[in-house]
Amino acid sequence: MARLPGMNRRDWMKTTTAAGLASGVATARAAAPADPDRIRAENARPGTRDWMNTNVRVDPKTNFRSPAIEGYVSHTSIRPGETLTFHVSTNPASRFTIELYRMGFYQGHGARLAEKLGSFAGQVQPDPEIGPMRLRECLWEPCASFKIPEDWVSGVYLGKLTAEREGLQSYVVFVVRDDRKADYLFQVSDNTWNAYNRWPSQFALYDDGKKNWYWGPDVQTSFDRPYGKYCQIFDAPLSVGSGEWLLWEFPLAFWMEEHGYDVTYISNIDTHLDPEGLRRAKGWISIGHDEYWSLEMFENVKKARDDGLNLAFLSGNSICGVVDIHPSSDGRPGRIIERVGRFGAPRKEELEQGFPEEALFKKNGPNEATLIGAQSTFPVTGGGDWTCRKPDHWLFRGTGMKEGDSAGGLVGWEWHGEPWDIPGLEIVASGPTKSPRGEGVYTATIYPGPKNNFVFNASTIWWATGLSSPPGFIMPDVYTRPQGVDPRIQRITTNLLERLRGTP
Secondary structure, X not given: OOOOOOOOHHHHHHXXXXXXXXXXXXXXXXXXXXXXXXHHHHHOOOOOOOOOOOOXXXXXXXXXXXXXXXXXXXXXXXXXXXXXXXXXXXXXXXXXXXXXXXXXXXXXXXXXXXXXXXXXXXXXXXXXXXXXHHOOOOOOOOOEEXXXXXXXXXXXXXXXXXXXXXXXXXXXXXXXXXXXXXEEEEEOOHHHHXXXXXXXXXXXXXXXXXXXXXXXXXXXXXXXXXXXOOOOOOOOHHHOOOOOHHHHHHHHHHHHHHOOOOEEEEOHHHHXXXXXXHHHEEEEEEEEEOOEEOHHHHHHHHHHHHOOOEEEEEEEOOOOEEEEEEOOXXXXXXXXXXXXXXXXOOOHHHHHOOOHHHHHOOOOEOOOHHHHOOEOOOOOEOEEEEEEXXXXXXXXXXXXXXXXXXXXXXXXXXXXXXXXXXXXXXXXXXXXXXXXXXXXXXXXXXXXXXXXXXXXEOOOOOHHHXXXXXXXXXXXXXXXXXXXXXXHHHXXXXXXXXXXXXXX
């Protein structure tokens, strides 16, 4: 939607917001027909490695932001036919371009160029004021609007921003979703990307202005700001602008699309706002570091499980922090998250050994293990080997694994333990974890749902490191180091995906 002469930014955004709400993520839709060959056909199109940024400069004063060129988009998740707006700052001012890439396999290149926009006249956009609860909500002027073409395939899209002045680069990231029936819903963990985003400096959910890693209430973060460089574990320049997508999640998408699985993509915000949309799939997948959920997300996924949806948590530290999700100041839904509590309530060890501010939480949730099968337990962080405990289980069919066989270093850097007392729950893998905080015990679990469905918990953020190593991927190395692509983990995941879609 073009911005009219004389129309200020807020009025223009309200107009586009109204248009988006009429058809956007906040509105449930009937499921569209299935198209099981769509991913296979999409990945037959020519790919490129030009999606990778090669000239990134992070401001050493902040450690996180890239002021030469940085931006954000108006939606975390958007449907074809809806309008996305881009908000970009260049300092110093420079013309710039936006290249939009869909992430997938594409002959091993990892992405396909879908559109190139610009060039545009860049400008220095103002840093937002520090609002209540330390909120930094950018109100930047839009540089461009783009109607998502009707034929765009659901997926995670990176917008590569390149400033012409020095050729410096960064990303914006968003999900294109659809409403079709599919075998799998791949949920990206963008609430957690937002929670750990310290842009412009020390303004994550973990920053109260006093403590470097604060874990209490009364802090908000906004999706209306650029993603700074990833702030934990290792130095990852490709994370500038892309959240945690390239770190823990892309290897699963790369591998699934290589094998033509019928997958469609959603964000955490879709799970929060569109519970009926969960029912168009046979299996739902959480991936990577899926820590921050609203109570509505929990209830929506729990109800979908009770109605027969299969669930797979290929993730760690999942459903740990309770967040309320608020609209932006101009009314767009799902743009601000606020930490309000802890699923399962604060743990005694956490209160005593590092996070006493958890006692101030206002809205704790049910124990996450009642949905996942296990939970985040102290010391929360740590690493270890993923060790088989049920070799006769269908999960291990064709792997050749015996009891005690391990995938070295696959558990990390956060995990789940203390399995819940659920009828039929089985511990399929378990073992010790180690970190400077102390030792723990992780448990990977599986339990039957009420309608011949099931819930699997891999109990590690690093599961996808055993599946593929896409271009640009950096192997994590803290507490322990995953050993990389493992045919046994690939086979376990194949067995799991077949069961998720009901074709064992």
